[in-house]
Amino acid sequence: MRYKHKVISPYSNLNKSLSMVRRIQFRKFLNHKILKIISEKCKNLLKMILEDLKREGIGIIVRKNPGRSLKFIILDVNGKEYEIDVENWEECEVLKKFPLLKILVRNEVVGKPPKDIEPAHVKVMRKLELADYEPMSDVGHLRFYPNGTLIHDLLQDFAFWKIVHPLKCMKVDTPALYRANYPRVKELCGKFDARIYKLKVDNVEFVLRPAAGDLGVFEMLSKATISWKNLPFSVYDYSHCYRLEQRGECTGLKRNRYFWMPDIHSFCKDWEEGKKIFEELSYAYSRLMDALNIEYAFAWRVVKDWYPKLKDLILRILKNVNKPALIELLPGKKHYWVMKNEWQAIGSDGFNAQISTVQLDLENSERFGIYYIDKDGKKKGCIIVHSSIGSIERQMYAILETAVKREKEGKLPMLPLWLSPEQVRVIPVSERHLEKCVEICEILEKNKVRVGLDDRSETVSKKVFEAKRSWIPYIVVIGDKELKSGKLSVVKRELSTVKKDYKEEMTVEELIREIREKCGDMPFRPMYVPREMSKRISFVPWGGD
């Protein structure tokens, strides 16, 4: 630890002045005071102390206010509660059985351990030619290569076909740019002023939307005619969002200033209906995590007074999802919701990142200007369930981090098959085998398999090496032997280890059947790059690992 002195402060808005104090501290070294300031009421006192410290040149670290929440508990699937003792949190019994939850608890309760390594997915996203930093743009605006764009699009397809469509949401589209002085915009963006992109055009101030839905959808619905017969209904907005995240926070796909957010807002006539939708969305998001093969822990934040009334619902969801959860009980209502849940992906670096979330807003929608006409002919506000499937970039972050974790078990890292940009790579031993390979590729393509053909004049060893480097799930080598037998020699990545390949002889039909089975009814898109390796561009040339 560089500083001998700490101020524990809940006031991030004092950061600027704190930074100045810190700068002075570098030239002078002083006392050994540790100050803990937790109460809201200490704001002025804190300012005064800061002035004093500034004069003395004492260094400062701002820490998360430990008095923020009332308490943390773990609720297991049997309904048993375990209160977390902040001092001896590791003693908690359930945590010993659920390592992912334990990591989440550590991060939330005692803070993340510092690590000097970049998260694993940053190298992977470049190596697999998925995404990259874009020097011409602002920090946190990534560019996506064809393979990354394909995954991005498939995740969008999943959101639509597997979540939005079954839940019968109405899909809408709304602008990214809004007038800064419009009351609705002022209210939403005012709270997060520091993170809003602002621009001036012809002397008019504009902001870029920081989230999907909240601006455009609410405005749209405030002008709509809604009857009690229409309730409940859900609206889906898939939009690019802009948040001026702090520079040091934008690392790879973990957090960006530009990202795509699939959001669902559900409007219900009472809170029983709200709870029902809350539950449905929760199960949909749980299926998303499974489909993406993301390792996650379950977190909930509940306003204390509401917890007894909502515990049954929480428990039912935990049972169905079969996961215990960390529940943070909040002393009061800080946001518009009284309860929210969060699917927290745990990265290979031991960090957590929220993917999906469902938020139950039991206040009615009047403050958003959204009303429906009830049976009695009176205008009434409805209950809103706010939810986000989770930004596509975050989903990609979590998929890559989970994939990398396989290495720790001696397995090879890989993406879920339905998301692998290239599912099969066909390698001819020499030129005279090329014709047969093309034939096989065409059969595979007809059966919705993404297949690449390494038609370059390279040795088999090299072609296999490169296929493995690209995490290709199935590598097929075709030579005289295969021409004769009519079978394929297939290396399956899923069953191979770092030390040994898992090889199997199979017919084209068997390979197709296996791939179709594993992909199930997940969305499909063809490859975004040419089938032939000789025709492909190298976006991120390899310079050795």
Added chain:
RNA sequence: GCCCCGGUAGCUUAGAGGUAGAGCGGCGGCCUUGUAAGCCGCAGGUCGCGGGUUCAAAUCCCGCCCGGGGCUCCA
């Protein structure tokens, strides 16, 4: 936004005041290849940008930009 570290060819990097080096990749040729990198040759560099110190700066100093890590925050 602040603190620490870094930026040399497309990529990974060596060089720490005195003529810019390598590996991989690329291109050309040879090889027709049997499961983690075939052989030879060629091209490729305002040493992140700007200013300063010096006879001389990739190298030292200042500012900026970009990247990584950390703190803080996260609708």
